[in-house]
Amino acid sequence: MAAQTEESDTAREQTKAEQDVDQVRQRAARDQKRLDSGAVTSPKDLENLQHEIASLAKRQSDLEDVVLEVMERRESAQERVTELTGRVESLQAKIGDATARRDAAAGEIDAEMATVTKERGVIAGTIPADLLKLYDKLREQQGGVGAARLYQRRCDGCRQELAITELNEVRSAAPDTVVRCENCRRILVRTPESGL
Numbered sequence: 001m002a003a004q005t006e007e008s009d010t011a012r013e014q015t016k017a018e019q020d021v022d023q024v025r026q027r028a029a030r031d032q033k034r035l036d037s038g039a040v041t042s043p044k045d046l047e048n049l050q051h052e053i054a055s056l057a058k059r060q061s062d063l064e065d066v067v068l069e070v071m072e073r074r075e076s077a078q079e080r081v082t083e084l085t086g087r088v089e090s091l092q093a094k095i096g097d098a099t100a101r102r103d104a105a106a107g108e109i110d111a112e113m114a115t116v117t118k119e120r121g122v123i124a125g126t127i128p129a130d131l132l133k134l135y136d137k138l139r140e141q142q143g144g145v146g147a148a149r150l151y152q153r154r155c156d157g158c159r160q161e162l163a164i165t166e167l168n169e170v171r172s173a174a175p176d177t178v179v180r181c182e183n184c185r186r187i188l189v190r191t192p193e194s195g196l
Contacts, residue, residue, distance in 0.1 A: 003080045003081045003084050006077045007074060007077035007081050010070055010074035010077050011074055013074075014071055017063060020063050021064055024056055024059050028056040028060065031049055031053050034049065035050065134187070135187060138185065142186055145157055145186065146187060148184070148189065149188075149189045149191060150170065150189065150190055150195075151193050152193060153194070153196075155188060157186040158184035162181070166181075166182050170190065170196060175190075
C-alpha cells in the first residue's frame with residue numbers, strides 16, 4: 001500500500017513537473033516568436049526579451065532535470081510495487097493452499113469423529129449404566145480422559161507410580177472390579193503389562 005501510494009505520489013509530481021516545463025517552453029516560444037517577428041524595435045525591450053528567453057531556457061533546463069529525477073524515483077517506486085505485488089500474490093497462493101489443506105484435514109477429522117462416535121455408541125451400549133456414568137463424569141473432570149492404562153505399576157493418566165499398598169489392592173481385586181488411581185481418580189485399565 002505504501003509503495004503504491006509512493007508511486008502515485010511520484011506520478012502526480014512528474015505530471016506537475018512536466019506541466020511546468022511545458023509552460024516555460026510555451027512562454028519561451030512565444031517570446032522567441034515576438035523577437036523573430038520584429039515587432040519589438042526598442043533596443044532596451046529587445047535586450048530584456050533576449051534576457052528573458054535566456055532565463056527561460058535556464059529555467060526549462062532546471063525543470064527538465066527535476067522531471068528526470070522524479071521519473072527515476074517513479075521508476076524505482078514502480079519496480080517496488082511490482083516486486084511487492086508478486087510477493088503478495090505468492091503469499092496469497094500459499095494461504096490458499098494452506099486453507100485447502102486445512103479444510104481437507106478438517107473434513108477427514110470430522111469423518112473420523114463421526115465413525116468413532118458411532119463406534120463409541122455401540123460399545124457404550126454394552127457397558128453398565130453406572131460405570132458409563134462414572135466414566136463420563138471422570139472424563140469431564142480430567143480433560144477428556146476418564147480411564148487410563150496401568151502400565152508397569154504406573155498410571156498412564158497422571159504418570160504416577162502406584163504405592164505398594166495400592167498395587168496390592170489392585171492385585172487382589174476381582175478382574176471385573178472397577179479400580180481407580182488414588183492420585184488422579186481415573187479408572188485404571190489392567191493389562192498383562194500392568195506389572196502386577
